[in-house]
Each structure stands twice: as structure tokens, then as C-alpha cells.
Amino acid sequence: MLKESTISQAYFISMYAQEYCLKYKKKDVKPGELMPYLVKQKVYSKVDDREGQPIRKVLREVSKAGRLKELIPQARGDEKDENTMWFFNVVGK
Numbered sequence: 001m002l003k004e005s006t007i008s009q010a011y012f013i014s015m016y017a018q019e020y021c022l023k024y025k026k027k028d029v030k031p032g033e034l035m036p037y038l039v040k041q042k043v044y045s046k047v048d049d050r051e052g053q054p055i056r057k058v059l060r061e062v063s064k065a066g067r068l069k070e071l072i073p074q075a076r077g078d079e080k081d082e083n084t085m086w087f088f089n090v091v092g093k
Contacts, residue, residue: 002065009058010071012043017074017088029088031055052086059086 002010013034020037021029031052038044044054059075062068063084068075073091077084 002061002067006058006061007071009043010062010067012041013038013055013058014072014074016041016043017072018090021074021088021090027089031059031086031088034088056086060084 016038017029017034020026020034026033033052035044035052035055036047038055039047048054059068059072059077062071063077068077074088076087076089078087
């Protein structure tokens, strides 16, 4: 079961990932690239030095709960041997 705070963060990640991809005409945006935009939108307080680790944490939790396509449809995870590479793309355009 996801915490309400995780669902809230997922909502904002989804909304601003869509906005960022449309505004800058970007594809396959990585969490580290999206992080400064989320800080600017006040979703997070500062840019981390771990390439979007707070975003990846939410993505992992939402994915583990089986709700990725529902809560963050812009996200795609490419599973590797040891980790998952996350990307964001526009949905519905």
C-alpha cells in the first residue's frame, strides 16, 4: 500500500514530467534531467547530487505497488541486471 505522500509526489512528477517534455520537446528524459525542473516547481527543495534519486525512489515504490501506468504514465522503466533505467515521455500527444 502506497503512502499518501508517495501518491502526492507521483501526481506532481507525472504532471511536471508531461509539462517538461512538451515545453522542451524532449523524449526519454532521465530523472536527473527532470530534477531541476521539479525543484523550480517546488516539488522538491533542492537538486540532489545523485541524478534524480528522490524521483527514482518514488518510481520504484509506485512500480512495486503495480500502479506505475496509473499514477505516472509518462514513466518507463528499462530493467537491467542490477537496476532500472527510468525515462519520461509525453503521453497522449
